[in-house]
Amino acid sequence: MDLEFTDDDDELRANVRSVLASISPPGVVREIYEAKGDAAAVWEQMVELDWPGLGIAEEHGGVGMGFLEVAIVCDEHGRATTPGPYLATVTQYVPMVRELGGDHAAALLADVAAGRTTGTVALAEAGSWDPASVRTTAEERDGVWHLSGTKSAVLDGATADRIVVIARAPGTTGTDGLGAFLIPRGAAAASSRLVLDETLPVADLDLHGVVVPVDRVLARPGSPGVAAAIERANQEATVALAVNAVGACRNIFEQTVEYAKQREQYGKLIGSFQALKHRMADMYLAVERASALAWFAVLAIVEEDPRRAEATSLAKAAASDCERLIVRDGLQLHGGIGYTWEHDLHFLLKRAKACDALYGNGIHHRARLAEIVGLTGICTRETTTTRATTEDAS
């Protein structure tokens, strides 16, 4: 296992960092926060640089790189708390369209690669991104599909040009009967939420009465491979968020260390106090721990490793541990200045928290891990056995 970046990777990262420093510096982020600007210019410049198509195959008009390169952008994107449709379009919509495949995929991907459209995925309901929790239904009547249900926390849900809606055949449960439908912006009533992180706007979608023509069905409910495709796309989206969170956390950590080297109290630099040194050493470890697992997950996805699902949940769980410590200690060690609106630190604190909440937090992913490594399976099985034995005995 080799988790070290190559010179090419480093070069891409340096390039992305310098571009983001120029197109989404803290001043631009602040304008979004203070409702004095939008992210349109940020996205336009990304389009100019071919970033939307970075991970899209050349045959679909993309650059033909892979998820590793996309993840490098995500890392820097988190570090800069970049606003705009990049995360939803590139790490949610594109993987979902690609994995679902079918007749539409090529044209939809080409539209993204060319910068013509943005997109997102409407999957979550009531705070769960687990496809098995989907209750929104899709029914075919009179040659069209009728959607019914409510989606929550759709990233860019009010602004993305195209939305992939995950819905199921009525009466099905679990991963059975899942399907995917493409709707344009405005087809469903979107209510924008008041969000903690203004750079990651989410909206709830009311799908009642939304009608989808047959030629906009990406996957008919219950057709083979749909659940697996959604799962794979979810893994990319989840790992992208883990990487994004780690990028934000690393920045908080670095700023905290810098601050501790400048701030004096009692005639001494606060960074010389052992109590703070130890906390910063722990912050360093938390970032490295999360980063190592995030890149392990990126590789597992790139290499189609059988541990994809496990690596995904490990990455998101570790990003969560990292975020918990870094947000707490980063804010605490900055003292009063970090608590003020004028200081830029809160953009990062909020990004880290938002990434944690999206696509399952640490507790959720540890529970998933337990399923993946077979702990809950063992529990269920053995509970049944224990019960049977007890009954035999009585």
Add this chain to the structure above:
Amino acid sequence: MKLSFGEDVERFRAEFVAWLEVNRPSVEEMAAEPAVSSAHVPGWARAWTNRMFRDGWLVPGWPPERGGRNAGAIETLVYLEELEKAGVPRTTNPQGLGIVVPSILDYGTPEQVEEWAMPVLRGEKAACLGMSEPNAGSDLANLSTRAVLDGDHFVVNGQKVWTSGANYADFCFLFCRTDVEAPKHKGISVLLVRMDTPGITVRPLSEIVHPAHPDLNEVFLSDVLVPKENLVGVMNNGWAMANGSLAHERGMVWLNSVLNLEDDMRELLGHAAGVLPQLGGLERGAFVDQIMQSYTDTMAARCLGYRGFAKLVRGGSAPEQALMKAFCSEAQQRLTMVASELDADGALDRTDDSAGRYAMTWPERYFTTFGGTISAGSSEIQRNIVAEKVLGLPR
């Protein structure tokens, strides 16, 4: 970046696995005569070391005459992984093989290599490392054991403590002060001292777990005469060797920490499978969360270790390795704590001494993890090092 090794490395792995199947000590012979100290070499261990030395599997990275096969760093890593998987200890004298021998090879004379290092490589002798003293623990440079050259001999007086395996070792790689005038770091030398030399008294320090099998010792040195040809390297150059020793120790020690953690995790999962079904839902959920926290630690340890390793193989530096020791030992502490709590009934038990030093219940294992967080630079010292050397925080 990639997840797998190349074909060459996998061929190397296959060759070693095949050799191991034929030549490994059996589970029965290991259990019949368990090692009870880190310098205790039971009969089976001596024969095992000798077979590895003979066939070039003792230190794969070294040349054949030193018990190796000039293997690369990645091959060595694979080799250590396979040994751990097979449940076979590489040596029962880790300080001897891992620190003392490499230091003698680096700094010693050809005669010293023949007389002191080679017998350890053949499993014939065991060595201990005399570093810590009552007033020189984490602050090793403060050591005060005195060696005065008088004609053909050094006369050594002083006291060592926490000396692992001194109660079984044949000789000691002893750090002494040879110049009291020089600054602390510059007056230290290393002597090779036979443990049966008159004037040496070893007092084992029973530990909080398995007091019947002490591994740590106090070593008292009173007018001990050591031939002057037993000086390793140059007079007053001991500090370089102390740093070298730790470098040897840290070179691949991370891998052992990771592999141990993985072993513990596998065991914990099996343990949990037996206990969890008997618990109520809320209690079970709480345990599952903590167990998976440890699972995440375990996978992170592997990824962190390998990432740092990749950097070192390419000749770069890997500052995060500085925290590996603290991270792995603390992760092991959390893991064994959860494992102990998982079985409240078993948490009251200790192991019978007849099972040897290394058989332990979960709560006993929890206590022994403090060996990792306290020794060889405590976790607090590691944090200071990271804060100052890696993060550049002011002293």
